[in-house]
Amino acid sequence: MPKQTFFNLPVHKRKTLMKAAEKEFARVPLSKASIASIIRTAEIPRGSFYQYFENKEDLYYYILGEQTKERKLNLISLLKKHNGDIIEATIDMYYDFLVQMPDEEEQNFLKNAMLHVTHKVENVFTDLFNPGESEQLKEITALINKEYLNIKEDKDLFHIMQIVTAVAFRNFVEKFSKELSDEEALESFTIEMNLLKNGLYKRE
C-alpha cells in the first residue's frame, strides 16, 4: 500500500504520477518497468517517489487494485442482469473486456499484467470473488443463484468461483499470447464455460 504521504498529495500531483506510472506499466511488464522512467515522466524527484511508495511493486499493485474496484461493480450489475447465473455473467464480463476495452494504453497495461502474471496479479483478478473480503463479497454471493449450481455445502460455492475464474483468467492470457481475434477468443471461452456447466465427463 502507498504511504499516507501519497494520499495527502494534491490531486493534481497524484494524478500526474499515476498517469506516468500507468504509461510505464503499459510500455513494459512489471519486471522491466523502471522507477527512473516513471519519475522522469512525472517530473518528481527520486526521493519523493520513495516518500510515497515502498517500491515499484507497491505502486503497481495499488493501480491494479484500483482497477479491480471498478470491475467488481461491473460484476455485480452483470449478476443482476443474468438472474444470478454466474457463468452467464462471467461470459458477459469477458465480452466486455474484449470489446469495450477503451484506450490502447489500458489494453497494453492489461496485456502486460496478463502475460507476466505473478501470483499477486492473478489474485487481483480472482479477488473479485475472494472470501474474507469486503461486504461486496456478500453482496455478490447473495446475488448468485444457487439453484443452478451443483453444490451441497456453502463452501462449494467458493470452489466453483475458483474454477470459473481460473479458467476465465487462462482464457484471457491465451487471447493475448496467441493473439486471438475477439471472435476466436470468445468462441474458445464459450466452449470451455459450457464444459464447466455440464461437466467434462459424460453423464451416466
Next chain:
Amino acid sequence: MPKQTFFNLPVHKRKTLMKAAEKEFARVPLSKASIASIIRTAEIPRGSFYQYFENKEDLYYYILGEQTKERKLNLISLLKKHNGDIIEATIDMYYDFLVQMPDEEEQNFLKNAMLHVTHKVENVFTDLFNPGESEQLKEITALINKEYLNIKEDKDLFHIMQIVTAVAFRNFVEKFSKELSDEEALESFTIEMNLLKNGLYKRE
C-alpha cells in the same frame, strides 16, 4: 534456448553451472535472481555466461523445460495406470507433486516458479498437453479414454485439457501462497476435480 556453445561444454562444467542456477532460482524468484550471483557460485567469468545464454530468462526457461520432460513421462505412466482417465491421472500427479517432492531446493524452485508465474512459466506446466508439440502429445492423447468424456469433436479434448490444467495449476499456486498442508491442498483439489467431472451446474 541456450547457445550451442553451452551444449559443447564438458559435462562437469555444465552441471556445475546448472547446479548454481538452480540454487539461485530456488533462493529467489526469477525477477530477483541475478546472473552475478550465479556466476559467482559457479565460478565462471561473466563473459562466458553470455557465451552460453542470451540472458537470465534463457537459462531459466531451459531449466524449467528440462523438468517438464520428466513430468511428461510421469503423466504417461499415470494415464496407463488409470485406464486413460484424465482426471484420475491428474489427481495422482498432483499427489506425487505434494508428497514425493524430494529435496527442499527443488521445492523452493517450484514455489518461486508458481508464485511468480509468468505466462511462459504457466505454459511450461500446461505444455504437458499442448498441441503442435512432439509425438509425445500424440501418445498422451491416444492414452486418454474418450469414452468418459463429454466431447463431440476432437478439438474439445484440447479444451478439456486446458481446463484441467488451469484448475490444477491454480491449486498448486494456492497451496504455496496460502501455505496449505498437503491434506488441505489435496482435499480442495479433489473437490474441484469432481466438480469438473460432474459439472458446476445441476443436471436437469
Next chain:
DNA sequence: ATATTATATGACACCTTGTCACTTGTCAAA
C-alpha cells in the same frame, strides 16, 4: 515566534546487466 513534525530533494554508494577488445585453446591442412 518557536518548536515540532511532515515533506521534498538529489547526490551517493552499491548493484546489475550486456558488450567488446583481447587472449587462449583446438584442430585440420600444409
Next chain:
DNA sequence: TTTGACAAGTGACAAGGTGTCATATAATAT
C-alpha cells in the same frame, strides 16, 4: 611441427537501475 582459422574464454567497462540519507524547506501546533 607449424600455421591459420575458428571456437571459446575473459574481465574491464559503460550505462543504467535501486534505495538511502543528510539536508533543506514547508506546514502546523503551541
